[in-house]
Amino acid sequence: MAPKPLTNPRKNASQDRSRATVDALVDATARILVRDGFDRASTNRIAEEAGVSIGSLYQYYPSKEALVAAVIDRHNHDIMRVVRRVFAEVASQPVERAVRRLVAVAIEAHRIDPKLHRVLAEQIPRTGRLENVEAFNREAHALFKSYLESHSDELHAADLGLAAFVCVTSIEALAHAAVLHSSEKLSNKAAETLIDEATRLVVGYLK
Amino acid sequence: MAPKPLTNPRKNASQDRSRATVDALVDATARILVRDGFDRASTNRIAEEAGVSIGSLYQYYPSKEALVAAVIDRHNHDIMRVVRRVFAEVASQPVERAVRRLVAVAIEAHRIDPKLHRVLAEQIPRTGRLENVEAFNREAHALFKSYLESHSDELHAADLGLAAFVCVTSIEALAHAAVLHSSEKLSNKAAETLIDEATRLVVGYLK
DNA sequence: GACAATTGTGAGCTATCGCTCGCATTATGT
DNA sequence: ACATAATGCGAGCGATAGCTCACAATTGTC
Numbered sequence: 001m002a003p004k005p006l007t008n009p010r011k012n013a014s015q016d017r018s019r020a021t022v023d024a025l026v027d028a029t030a031r032i033l034v035r036d037g038f039d040r041a042s043t044n045r046i047a048e049e050a051g052v053s054i055g056s057l058y059q060y061y062p063s064k065e066a067l068v069a070a071v072i073d074r075h076n077h078d079i080m081r082v083v084r085r086v087f088a089e090v091a092s093q094p095v096e097r098a099v100r101r102l103v104a105v106a107i108e109a110h111r112i113d114p115k116l117h118r119v120l121a122e123q124i125p126r127t128g129r130l131e132n133v134e135a136f137n138r139e140a141h142a143l144f145k146s147y148l149e150s151h152s153d154e155l156h157a158a159d160l161g162l163a164a165f166v167c168v169t170s171i172e173a174l175a176h177a178a179v180l181h182s183s184e185k186l187s188n189k190a191a192e193t194l195i196d197e198a199t200r201l202v203v204g205y206l207k
Numbered sequence: 208m209a210p211k212p213l214t215n216p217r218k219n220a221s222q223d224r225s226r227a228t229v230d231a232l233v234d235a236t237a238r239i240l241v242r243d244g245f246d247r248a249s250t251n252r253i254a255e256e257a258g259v260s261i262g263s264l265y266q267y268y269p270s271k272e273a274l275v276a277a278v279i280d281r282h283n284h285d286i287m288r289v290v291r292r293v294f295a296e297v298a299s300q301p302v303e304r305a306v307r308r309l310v311a312v313a314i315e316a317h318r319i320d321p322k323l324h325r326v327l328a329e330q331i332p333r334t335g336r337l338e339n340v341e342a343f344n345r346e347a348h349a350l351f352k353s354y355l356e357s358h359s360d361e362l363h364a365a366d367l368g369l370a371a372f373v374c375v376t377s378i379e380a381l382a383h384a385a386v387l388h389s390s391e392k393l394s395n396k397a398a399e400t401l402i403d404e405a406t407r408l409v410v411g412y413l414k
Numbered sequence: 415g416a417c418a419a420t421t422g423t424g425a426g427c428t429a430t431c432g433c434t435c436g437c438a439t440t441a442t443g444t
Numbered sequence: 445a446c447a448t449a450a451t452g453c454g455a456g457c458g459a460t461a462g463c464t465c466a467c468a469a470t471t472g473t474c
Contacts, residue, residue, distance in 0.1 A: 044461080259452080
C-alpha cells in the first residue's frame with residue numbers, strides 16, 4: 001500500500017476550514033479574471049488575492065486552468081439553473097409563447113454576471129480541460145429538443161435534433177452578440193426589439 | 208531633427224530581402240499557432256521557426272500580439288475576398304437564391320484553412336490589439352445590409368440594419384458551430400442539409 | 415494531553431517569457 | 445571602391461510564470 005505522496009491535489013475538503021479555502025480560491029479567481037483579465041491571472045496572484053498561500057492553492061487545484069474551469073463551471077451552473085427552470089415553465093406552452101420566453105431568458109442569462117461572462121467569452125482559450133464548456137451547450141440543445149418533441153404536432157420539422165441545433169445556436173449567438181456589442185448594458189427597448197426579431201426568426205423557421 | 212533610434216519597429220520592408228523576412232515570420236506564426244497553439248507560440252519560438260533571429264523579429268513586429276494580428280488579418284482578408292466576390296455575384300438575384308448562395312459561402316469560408324480558423328476562434332484572446340477582428344464582421348454586415356436595401360421590395364422589414372445583424376449573426380454562428388463541431392470535416396450531405404435549414408431560417412425571417 | 419490526520423505556509427527552484435543592444439553582414443548610391 | 449543605410453544576428457537581461465517541498469499550525473480522536 002504505497003503511502004501516496006502529497007503531490008497530487010487532495011481535492012477532498014472534508015473540514016469546513018478547507019471548504020472555505022477552496023471557495024476563497026474560486027472567488028478570488030473570478031475577481032481577478034474580471035479585474036485583471038486572464039493573462040494576468042497567475043496562480044501566485046490568485047493565492048494572494050484569496051488570502052491563501054500558494055502551497056494551499058496547489059493542494060486543491062493542480063493548475064491555473066483547473067481554477068478557471070471551476071469558475072466557469074460555477075458560472076454555467078448559475079446560468080443553467082435559470083434555463084432549466086424556464087424550460088419547465090414553458091413545457092406546456094405553445095411554440096410562439098415558449099420561444100419568446102426562451103429568447104428573453106437567453107438574453108437575461110447573458111446578463112447574470114456580464115463582466116465575468118465577457119471575460120470568459122473573450123479571453124479564455126477554449127482548449128484542454130476548458131473545452132467542457134460545451135457540456136452546458138449540449139444540455140441546452142437536449143432541453144430544446146425535448147420541448148420540440150412534445151410539441152411536434154405544432155410544427156413541421158423532419159429532424160428535431162437538427163432543428164434544435166439551428167434554434168439554440170441562433171438564439172445563443174444573437175443574445176451573445178447583442179450583449180457583448182452593446183457595452184455593458186443593453187437598453188430595455190433594444191432588448192425588446194431583439195426579442196421580437198429573434199422570436200420571429202425562430203418561430204418562422206419552426207412552423 | 209532627432210535621428211530616431213532603432214528602437215521602434217521599422218515596418219518598411221523596402222528591400223526584397225526584408226519582405227521575405229516579414230513573410231517568413233507571418234508564415235511561421237501561423238504554422239506554430241496551428242501546430243502548438245497560442246500559448247506555446249512565443250516570439251523566440253516563432254523566430255526560430257521562421258529561420259530568423261529574434262532581433263530581426265522585433266524590427267518588424269513589436270510584440271507577439273502584433274504577429275498574431277498579422278496572421279488574423281491575412282486570414283480575414285482571404286475570407287473577405289471570397290465573401291465580397293459572392294456578394295457581387297448575388298447582388299441582382301432574388302432573396303431565396305441569394306441567401307442560399309451566401310449560406311453556402313459562409314460554410315465554405317470557414318473551410319479555407321480550418322485548422323487555423325479553429326485556433327483563431329478558440330484560442331486567441333479577443334482583447335487588446337486583437338479585438339479588431341470585428342472589422343471583418345462589420346464589413347459583412349454592411350454588405351448584407353446593402354443587399355437588403357436593393358431588394359427591399361421583396362421583403363417586409365422595418366429596420367434593415369437590424370435585419371442584417373440578425374441574419375449575419377445567425378448564419379455565421381451556424382456555419383461556425385457546424386464546422387467546429389464536426390471535427391475537421393463536415394460531410395457533404397450534412398453540409399447540404401445545413402444549407403437548406405439555414406436558408407429556410409433566414410428567408411422565412413426576411414419575407 | 416497525546417498523536418495522527420488534515421490543512422496551511424512561503425521561500426525559492428527551474429523554466430520560459432518578452433525583449434534589448436552592440437555588433438556583423440548585405441545592399442544601395444556614387 | 446567606398447561610405448552609408450538597411451537588414452540581420454543572438455547572447456543574455458530582468459521579470460514572472462508554474463510549481464515543490466520541508467515544515468508549522470490546526471483539528472479530530474481517544
